[in-house]
Amino acid sequence: MASPNWDSITEASLYIHYWADRTFPGRVPERALSKLVMEEIPELLQHRKERGVDSIAGELADCFILLMDLAICWNVDLSQAIRDKMRINERRMWQKDEATGHYHHGIELHVESEGGHCD
Numbered sequence: 003m004a005s006p007n008w009d010s011i012t013e014a015s016l017y018i019h020y021w022a023d024r025t026f027p028g029r030v031p032e033r034a035l036s037k038l039v040m041e042e043i044p045e046l047l048q049h050r051k052e053r054g055v056d057s058i059a060g061e062l063a064d065c066f067i068l069l070m071d072l073a074i075c076w077n078v079d080l081s082q083a084i085r086d087k088m089r090i091n092e093r094r095m096w097q098k099d100e101a102t103g104h105y106h107h108g109i110e111l112h113v114e115s116e117g118g119h120c121d
């Protein structure tokens with residue numbers, strides 16, 4: 003397969019998916035998701051903590067590679083899903099939990115018919 007347009011989420015995801023098909027025959031999407039959560043995200047956190055933000059590109063890419071493959075496995079148009087979700091996120095009010103430093107959304111500012119079910 004020819005090298006994709008890496009600036010296109012869809013083209014890059016398809017390229018990664020076909021590469022994963024060839025490289026990891028019989029892979030199970032749920033196992034790829036658990037690999038992301040149990041191995042790749044901890045690696046990202048560890049690299050960030052031990053080596054700093056300048057050395058996390060490869061680990062960040064590992065996470066995205068798994069997510070992009072999963073999007074194809076599960077027939078999700080990731081580019082459209084991101085656009086749709088950002089439209090929702092941009093309308094939400096976000097509040098910081100001072101105990102954790104995490105932001106959580108509260109009320110929607112203006113909600114039009116979404117037709118989706120994002121959390």
Ligand SMILES: [Mg+2]
Pocket residue numbers: 042045060061064
């Ligand atoms: Mg990794």
